[in-house]
Amino acid sequence: MQKHLLLSLLLLTGVTFTHAQVQPVYKDKPYLQDFSIKYYADTTQSSLKQVASDRNGIIQMLAKEGLRHTSAGQFLYPGKVVPDRNYRYMKDKNISAIISYQDQLVYLTDQVVFSNAWAGTLFSKHSLPNAKLFAGGKDFAFLISDGASLELIKDSKSLWNGKLPDDSVIGLAFQGNANQFWILGNKSVYKVGVQDKRLTKVLSGTDFTAFDIASKESKIVIGTVDGYISLDIPTGKQTGSMNRKLPATKITAVKEVNGKVWFGSDMGAFALRADGKFDYYFGERWLPGNAVIDIAKGPKNSVLVLSTKGLGQIQFKSMTLEEKAKHFDQQVRLRHIRNGFNSQLTGLTHGDLSTGFTEDSDNDGLWTAMYLGGQIFRYAATKDPDALQNCRESMDAMERLFTVNPVAGFPARSFERSGHINELHDIERWQHSPEKEWDWKATTSSDEVIGHIFAFGAAAELVDDPKIKKQAIMLIDTVMSHIVKNNMYLIDYDGKPTQWGKWHPDYVNSFPTNVGDRKLNSSNIVAMLQTAYHFTKKEKYKAKAFELMNKHGYYENMMRPMSIIGRAPEDADEHAKHMSDGWNHSDDEMYFLGYWGLYRYALNDTLKASYKKQIIDHWQAERPEKEGAWNIFTAVTGTKDFDLNESVWYLREHPMDLIDWVIKNSHRKDIEKLEPNFRKQTTKEVLPPDERPVQRHNGNMFNLDRTGGNGSGEHSAGDIWLLPYWMGRYLGIISAPQK
Template sequence: MPSGRLHWYFSRLAGQISNPGSDIGRLPFANITTLSVSHSTSSDSRVWLGALRGAMRFDSNATDIDAWRVFNSARYMPTRQSIVNVSSLAVLSRTRDAPSDLGSAAVVVTNRGLAIIRFEMWTLAQKADYFQKFFDPPSRFVKYGLVCGCLMSSWGDIRTCVKKPCDSDGLWTTIYLGSQVFRYAVTHDVEAKKEAWTYFETLELLNKVTGISGYPGRSVANRSDFPPKPRWYPSPVYSDLQFYGDTSSDEIVGHQFVHPLVHDLLAENDDERQRAYILILNITTHILTHDWYLIGENHNHTRWGIWNPLQINNDSYYQETRGLNSLQIFAFLLQTYAYSGDERFLNAVNLLIQSYQYDINLINQKMIAVCDNSFSDDELAYLSYFNLVYAFHTITSSTRLSKEQRHRAQDLIDHLLPYMQIGLDLSHKYKILEKTPFYNFIYCYASEQVNVTREATLKKGFRASFDCDSLSKDGVWFLRRWTLDPIEWQQFNSDRLDIQLNVPASKCQNEIQSLQLLPPDERSIARWNSGMYDVDDGSGWEALDPSSFLVSYWGMRYFNLLGA
């Protein structure tokens, strides 16, 4: 390599520290120890740098968000610490006769060992197939048909990862089931139907094991698995089972999100559709007949199973979730009405509007205070937006409901839509910054910009604030940068020079957060309910099931936001 070219690279890269406004971005780490470039005969503008805190790659031909790539945690480097001290780098570029899917590789020598970073060219479909295999039995992310992450007994060794009961086993299972329903609707693969139905039967069990109609357990286990412990109760129905109680609104949202999809897209006969319908009906009936509460095993309402207007509207403790819970209950009631035609549910919607102003609550669904940015609530909100709009379309296209019923329901839909749409757009002013495929595909659906809703507009006059062509590109970028490694490796991004820390949010959340979004493969892997701006999270002791990727990929496929 000519020395002049080497000096030119150093000049441009070093300039980032003194000139952060440069068009090639900012250098992630200082204390550079080595530099390497490709020796390929083909054109390659990428430069690799080693530093005390890891390796970096700069590509002058990439977009701003992809120009710098950082490899600085145990996901890439042989260390548990932030200091790794790269002493040398070698870039191994593909030859002209190499397979087309083989990319370049870098060999990184550090004071803690050797790291090899290899790139391959994959389609998103290949990536989805790769993640789907994580659920092949015996899956470390599945036990008793319930999906969740797993815990490792040996640091960083996924072979030792074992699934334990999770607080939200039911919710994570509904997310995975949703991905499989979309997958089946796209591919019509018999194996996809079989896979999905297995997990639906697990959700049926959660609804039966408590012995309380419309009250599903959070999780289930054999009584012999562990001795009695808090919030676990022996099943009054199955003598060999126990269930995890105090079920939250999170679980209910998941059930009510996925069962309509099972009913319409997965079930193939009246018996299968009836099984999905019964679960929808029982849950909503339970809430409606128990004074807008979820009443559990102790004959009291659960901690978070609350939709009662007197508490939601009048108790300041619930002011942050007032809009969220209003959105949820409207979705439950209208979805159940769409399938049952039972006027109790439509009358209940009208009551919540006329007497308790739940329609107005929808406007401020997302609270925007710095210290109250709840990513968990965001996930529940977008699942509920999906469910509510899905209910709207089920009603307007229903052949079960009479003309008079559809007309009466349409009046309420026309009334609710403007409030819902304002709240949705206000929410997405924040979610758009995260570029997530999950939130973006649901926004596209709820704002009537995708295939099934373009042909059946609910109400003319609404203009979405965000264009789905742009949102889809962001979603593709996020899926492309999603790491293949499911381990939640500890990250050390607060040391980086190219991010600004969000000091107020960091103090409120008791976790260091950034103002800029880092790519998903430079953060610890997380679900959609986790903080997107956390910079130093992860531990190396847990692994996460890939259902968050799969529901986003197949959701985008189903709504034609990815193409083939």
């Protein structure tokens, strides 16, 4: 969630233009990738209050019941908040607050300020038995408060006592460059100098909740129940008005960490970016609970966000995109391979990865084709033998879709061991295989077929393994022969076309010209026929492609601009109306997968130039989504402009945690919402991937919320992230890691 202004991304991240290469290239240098390690508290035994850490990396929390620390915990495998018994002789201390002072843990009790650092020599007495707040100044001077009174102490000596005239104390902070303490009340801000010991009122207000000194000690940021304000320290005046354009306005904590101001709220945490916008950390992707109590600097460039339900340690790790790819490759191989397919992990109990199972899908062939495509590009770019072996295994799974069922040339949606179908509610789709103990899923869709042809074409072209090349060409020929022989239909076990496997003119041209399916099916079938001709050289494929384009208007259908695509007219049939009730993002996925073969294997240069215009026209419509995959597919045409910055943004900002946690953004006041529209674009600007629900490329990137099944499944990075990254590497628009 380390956001970068897209306008300056060229400079910040090393996108360069060279004379030798027309297209821009992203130089893969390390960036800061954020992810969270969570520690859950037993809320029946710990009412958490504060968090702090020291130079040794020790994280300690204060609960009403005593000190707590973290147990176990790593990325995706949460730890616990447990009682801290390390210093057993502290058990009798009535600790009321904890801070990090000079990078050491320091405690406040009803009698003293003390620490186990400095050989235990810090033991400074005070006279406020109900003390609950303190802040450290220079040379072990501390300002202490019980909410009503204030006392400045050093070496057990009381240097000053005082009270706010008409307010209660709720926060303390020290400004080092002026050697003075700042005091936050419910409705006022005061300061007191260590030297002059003069209490001065600086600001009046209402409903203050938290504050901190920020911007190299030049301003104070003050949270309220309805936004935040800033106080300029040199002038002592408020700068600007109340800022309410926030992810959440009820501020519960304010803390500057590593030069960035962080806010806690009743709806998660957020950090102020240099561009004035916010990085939002909501839900269990980041935090055990959303009611934030405290924020503190953590070990190794991390930020500690304490909530009522535990601790979220948000870490910022330097990594390259290739290192992120290695992490995601392991994620896929460990948890998302089923019978060679790229599968979803589902049935999780609250994000516990050990409780899940890989699930068959209507689109096993499609998701696997997209993962396979990524591995093909990976192998083409690196010659990595692991990538080649991944290709072999996925190719074998794809081939078995054709052999597990008895229909010649027909790819099943999926297959599974017999008995499995008894657990399923869609038994009609499942058929018994001629292979004993196996069942296969029927009703294969057009999005399956375009996925197959995309991956097989890429394999036939780019993998220098003779067996895979031969296998890929055979499978292209197998399915396309079936379609051509059956009059441009995909014929199922019952002798009838499947619901969506229809490319015959009677079906395609039955749609009004402004309904997307007419354009989509035309584009897909021409791409598939071209791919088949390119690799088999069988004239029937070339002839059929020209017949559809010239005789049946498929070329005209394809070249129709995206700007006219919309709802079917009133006099259209119900099917056309149903198919055009809004923008279909699955169609986008089918288009762009098809563009590989449409452009790459064009039948002549004239068509290739036309296809380029078609692809770029579509991409222009997609640009608001900043969809990394569609941008990089567009780069196949060689165009200079395909939003490389946004593509890199997509790859960087994609969360490492791909679990389906509850996500909420619709309440936010820092986003500009749009009226309902055909494209289903909810906001003026798309949110970063790590702030929105995890979804495949056939989802709407403008989805704001995910409300059901918290932690119930984990997505595979195979199709979501690895495909666009490795395609970018193969095309040369993303470099190998740079020193």
